[in-house]
Amino acid sequence: MSVRRFWASASTLLLAAAAALGVAQPASASSSAAAGGYVALGDSYSSGVGAGSYISDSGDCRRSTKAYPYLWAEANSPSSFAFVACSGATTSTVASGQLGALSSSTSLVSVTAGGNDVGFADVMQDCVLSGESACLAAVDAAVGKMNNTLPSGLGSLYDSIHSKAPQAHVVVLGYPRFYKVGGSCVAGLSDKERTAINNASDVLNGVIAKQAANAGLTFAGVADEFTGHELCSGDPWLHSLSIPVYDSYHPKPEGQSGGYLPAFRSAA
Numbered sequence: 001m002s003v004r005r006f007w008a009s010a011s012t013l014l015l016a017a018a019a020a021l022g023v024a025q026p027a028s029a030s031s032s033a034a035a036g037g038y039v040a041l042g043d044s045y046s047s048g049v050g051a052g053s054y055i056s057d058s059g060d061c062r063r064s065t066k067a068y069p070y071l072w073a074e075a076n077s078p079s080s081f082a083f084v085a086c087s088g089a090t091t092s093t094v095a096s097g098q099l100g101a102l103s104s105s106t107s108l109v110s111v112t113a114g115g116n117d118v119g120f121a122d123v124m125q126d127c128v129l130s131g132e133s134a135c136l137a138a139v140d141a142a143v144g145k146m147n148n149t150l151p152s153g154l155g156s157l158y159d160s161i162h163s164k165a166p167q168a169h170v171v172v173l174g175y176p177r178f179y180k181v182g183g184s185c186v187a188g189l190s191d192k193e194r195t196a197i198n199n200a201s202d203v204l205n206g207v208i209a210k211q212a213a214n215a216g217l218t219f220a221g222v223a224d225e226f227t228g229h230e231l232c233s234g235d236p237w238l239h240s241l242s243i244p245v246y247d248s249y250h251p252k253p254e255g256q257s258g259g260y261l262p263a264f265r266s267a268a
Contacts, residue, residue, distance in 0.1 A: 036107025037080035040069030045112045046085035050250030061086035066253045068260035091153035102164035109170040118145040139196045158215035172212040174205040176226035183232030220267035225259040
């Protein structure tokens with residue numbers, strides 16, 4: 001049995017249930033933002049899927065006390081904190097289901113969105129199960145969505161955030177590259193597939209950064225923070241294919257505290 005066939009056989013059952021696309025320091029530059037309310041919007045990378053310690057009443061949104069919004073709020077004590085990010089959220093569901101937490105008194109907003117709009121879970125399923133050509137085709141299709149349809153969804157969301165919280169400083173966070181190409185992994189995807197996935201992440205972050213700039217918002221990338229801690233690095237801050245399956249390809253607690261939190265703190 002080939003390595004890929006073994007990997008696919010071991011993971012088919014897990015991926016069939018896959019859901020779509022989440023060290024606090026004392027307040028310093030963020031103190032001014034803490035003077036008002038902080039609202040954390042977005043998808044699983046902001047809710048903290050993969051980090052564990054989920055808040056009991058957050059249900060399938062899986063909001064974690066180890067996610068960067070919660071860690072920042074603990075360290076900075078904003079006047080109010082609304083943690084409404086939710087696993088599986090898209091730009092449209094953030095706009096329709098989360099913006100009620102915003103108000104004229106909101107002074108700081110964080111948001112991650114876009115990965116689910118371009119079919120994150122489907123791409124990874126194709127790459128793990130269906131061979132190199134299918135993987136590369138799925139990645140190309142996702143990149144097409146990033147360039148053609150995602151910008152309008154992001155632009156509409158960012159405009160809605162500004163309309164609901166006109167005084168807020170809004171930080172839009174990106175996504176990490178998944179793989180260290182040529183790293184320590186001896187099974188699973190080929191380096192060609194891993195490179196394509198990384199390149200797609202760069203495109204996604206570029207589209208998000210451009211739309212954030214167009215809306216006058218602050219973009220905070222996390223690729224640099226995760227460099228050296230990708231999958232196949234020997235010290236990954238991301239889960240690979242995992243049990244429970246919803247953890248797969250999401251940040252571990254170290255990815256939230258060592259990757260997302262510093263990026264957000266520097267931009268907030």
